[in-house]
Amino acid sequence: xxxxxxxxxxxxxxxxxxxxxxxxxxxxxxxxxxxxxxxxxxxxxxxxxxxxxxxxxxxxxxxxxxxxxxxxxxxxxxxxxxxxxxxxxxxxxxxxxxxxxxxxxxxxxxxxxxxxxxxxxxxxxxxxxxxxxxxxxxxxxxxxxxxxxxxxxxxxxxxxxxxxxxxxxxxxxxxxxxxxxxxxxxxxxxxxxxxxxxxxxxxxxxxxxxxxxxxxxxxxxxxxxxxxxxxxxxxxxxxxxxxxxxxxxxxxxxxxxxxxxxxxxxxxxxxxxxxxxxxxxxxxxxxxxxxxxxxxxxxxxxxxxxxxxxxxxxxxxxxxxxxxxxxxxxxxxxxxxxxxxxxxxxxxxxxxxxxxxxxxxxxxxxxxxxxxxxxxxxxxxxxxxxxxxxxxxxxxxxxxxxxxxxxxxxxxxxxxxxxxxxxxxxxxxxxxxxxxxxxxxxxxxxxxxxxxxxxxxxxxxxxxxxx
Numbered sequence: 001x002x003x004x005x006x007x008x009x010x011x012x013x014x015x016x017x018x019x020x021x022x023x024x025x026x027x028x029x030x031x032x033x034x035x036x037x038x039x040x041x042x043x044x045x046x047x048x049x050x051x052x053x054x055x056x057x058x059x060x061x062x063x064x065x066x067x068x069x070x071x072x073x074x075x076x077x078x079x080x081x082x083x084x085x086x087x088x089x090x091x092x093x094x095x096x097x098x099x100x101x102x103x104x105x106x107x108x109x110x111x112x113x114x115x116x117x118x119x120x121x122x123x124x125x126x127x128x129x130x131x132x133x134x135x136x137x138x139x140x141x142x143x144x145x146x147x148x149x150x151x152x153x154x155x156x157x158x159x160x161x162x163x164x165x166x167x168x169x170x171x172x173x174x175x176x177x178x179x180x181x182x183x184x185x186x187x188x189x190x191x192x193x194x195x196x197x198x199x200x201x202x203x204x205x206x207x208x209x210x211x212x213x214x215x216x217x218x219x220x221x222x223x224x225x226x227x228x229x230x231x232x233x234x235x236x237x238x239x240x241x242x243x244x245x246x247x248x249x250x251x252x253x254x255x256x257x258x259x260x261x262x263x264x265x266x267x268x269x270x271x272x273x274x275x276x277x278x279x280x281x282x283x284x285x286x287x288x289x290x291x292x293x294x295x296x297x298x299x300x301x302x303x304x305x306x307x308x309x310x311x312x313x314x315x316x317x318x319x320x321x322x323x324x325x326x327x328x329x330x331x332x333x334x335x336x337x338x339x340x341x342x343x344x345x346x347x348x349x350x351x352x353x354x355x356x357x358x359x360x361x362x363x364x365x366x367x368x369x370x371x372x373x374x375x376x377x378x379x380x381x382x383x384x385x386x387x388x389x390x391x392x393x394x395x396x397x398x399x400x401x402x403x404x405x406x407x408x409x410x411x412x413x414x415x416x417x418x419x420x421x422x423x424x425x426x427x428x429x430x431x432x433x434x435x436x437x438x439x440x441x442x443x444x445x446x447x448x449x450x451x452x453x454x455x456x457x458x459x460x461x462x463x464x465x466x467x
Contacts, residue, residue, distance in 0.1 A: 012036050018045060025202035026238050027052035040070045044158070047083050051090060052203060052240075059087045078107035078116055079158075086123045094131055101127060115157035118147040118164035125171045129178070138175040144168035163204060166196035170208060180368065180405055186215040190224070206237060206244040213251035218369075218407050220438075225255040242277040249275060250288065257292055258409065260440020265292060279316045280324035283309045287330045294337060295442035306335050313346065318353055325353055326373055333377035336384035343381045350377075372401040376414055383417060392421060399427070409434050412443060419450050 013033045021030035027049040034042050034049075043062045050059030063084050071077045081104035088097035101124055108120035121144030128137035145168045149161065173188030189212040198205040209231060216224045228248055237245060253268035266289065273285035286309035294302040309331055318325055328350040336343035379394030395418050402411035412434040419427040428450045435447035 015042065015045075018042075022049055023199075023201050023203075024238065025206060025241050027203070028240060040066060040076060044079060044083060047087065048158075051087060056087050056091045060084065063087070074107045075111040075113055075116060078104050078111050078120070082108060082116070082120050082123055085127065089123065089127045089130055092130070094127065097127055112150065113155070113157055114147050114149045115159060115161040115164065118144045118161055118168070119157075119159050121147065122164050122167045122171065125168065129171065129174055134175050134178045138172055141168040141171040141175070144171075160200055162195055163201055166192040166208070167204065169195060170211065173211070177367075182215065182219070182405060182407075186212065186219065186221070186224075189215070202237070203241070206241045210244040210247045213248045217251035217254045218410055220255065220258050220409055222255065222259075225252060228252060239277075242275045243281070246272055246275040246277070246281055246285075250284075253288065258438050258441050258443070260438065260444075262292070262296060278321075278324065279312050280318075280321050280327050283312055283316075283331055284324060284327040286312075287327060287334050290334050292442065294334070295445070299338075302334075303338055306331070306338065310335065310342070310346075318349065325350070326370065328353075329374055329377040333380045336381045340381070340384035344385055347378060347381045350374075368401050369405065369407075372398045372410070372414070375401070379414075379417065383421075388421065392418060399430075403430070409438070409443065416443075416446055423451055 012035075015034075015037055018030045018033040018037070021027070021033055022045060030049045031046060031053065034046055043066050046062040047059040050056060050062065063080055066080060071080065081100050085097045085100035085104055088094075088100055101120070104120055105124070108117050111117065121140050125137045125140035125144065128134070128140055144164055147161065147164075169188050169192035173185040173192070176182070176184040176188060189208060193205070193208045193212065196205050196208065209228060212224055213228055215221055216228060229252055232245075232248060232252070235245075249268050249272035253265050253272060256262070256265035256268060269285065269289045269292070272288070273282065276282040276285050286305040290302040290305040290309070293299075293305065313328060313331055316328075318328055329347060332343045332346035332350065335346060375394045375398035379391040379398065382388075382394065383391035395414050399411050399414035399418065402408075402414060408430075412431045415427040415430045418424065419431050431443070431447045431450060435441065435444040438444060
């Protein structure tokens with residue numbers, strides 16, 4: 001009798017395992033574990049996980065499949081409506097989202113559940129932010145922070161109250177940033193991190209650390225860099241947090257570079273490259289390593305990085321890339337040193353990109369800092385191709401944006417070519433001042449070579465004083 005091979009069906013994991021995967025920043029695993037699970041809790045968790053894997057439409061389908069008979073309480077109906085409104089906001093169906101959240105409001109505020117009420121306020125704030133109603137967003141976030149546990153609070157809720165409080169603080173930071181109050185945003189991010197623990201929701205915790213990392217990089221915040229470094233040393237993060245790890249490692253690399261600790265800077269940049277989960281991020285990693293290598297006189301290493309990045313850039317569908325598309329402009333900026341003509345082609349390709357493929361809670365939708373990066377890249381490409389007057393105009397605009405916003409070492413980046421070409425006192429002094437506080441950095445090396453003239457060169461052609 002011939003033996004028969006039986007195919008064993010995988011044992012269904014318990015619902016608690018899906019919850020653990022969600023809170024452990026493994027949303028894809030969460031969805032896999034939920035296969036075969038039915039009921040209100042499973043459908044709600046699927047919808048929540050869908051927001052973290054960019055499957056918003058699937059999330060709406062999960063909510064649509066919920067049997068109304070299961071919604072035996074106003075609390076259950078409110079949670080469904082809150083998550084539906086959140087997903088509709090994510091996909092920019094703002095009118096539908098507003099109607100959904102309005103229906104959720106009465107139920108959530110009358111649910112005798114502080115955590116549910118706080119989560120409603122957060123997504124109400126997110127809708128307002130996404131529609132550029134920044135004062136309303138701040139007001140909704142404040143309302144979420146004012147929610148307290150009541151004597152008659154009923155049972156546990158999937159999202160703890162402290163999580164929604166932390167996200168409300170992060171939202172207040174976003175509103176501050178929309179008003180270009182970036183130091184205040186950093187303060188809100190610190191408060192949000194202090195409110196939340198990684199165990200309660202590692203995805204959100206990592207997101208907060210990443211947002212603080214941007215400030216660490218651009219404001220050169222040494223103490224915050226030390227905190228991020230400690231978190232990275234003990235972190236055991238899943239692959240799905242690669243974007244967060246990428247930006248944190250990037251910030252730590254620049255922090256080390258500004259200290260003149262080039263060994264650790266390149267170490268962090270290598271770690272950043274290992275976290276790059278998309279071609280666009282791989283290009284950004286190569287650009288950063290190339291920049292520092294070039295500034296340290298290691299031109300051969302810089303060229304190797306750029307050759308690899310340029311080949312990779314030719315394979316990317318840049319129209320489908322979101323905020324990382326700035327990497328194409330910065331690649332052009334770096335290549336300009338070695339191949340001006342190719343740099344011009346790359347920057348022209350960047351300028352052809354249209355639209356913002358970003359979720360409504362992304363600051364790039366309203367951010368002048370993006371323009372400053374673009375101007376610095378464009379000016380570098382123009383200068384390399386001999387269009388010096390036009391290049392100087394771009395550098396002046398970039399400098400003024402960075403300086404106005406308080407990003408002093410970024411402003412020094414734009415001031416460097418102005419100081420070298422025009423030798424004008426205000427630009428030379430800015431570079432020297434920033435270099436003096438970072439005496440071991442590449443910035444200090446460049447500052448040593450600067451001289452100052454009483455009258456700027458090319459003044460008749462550039463008329464920079466009127467800009």
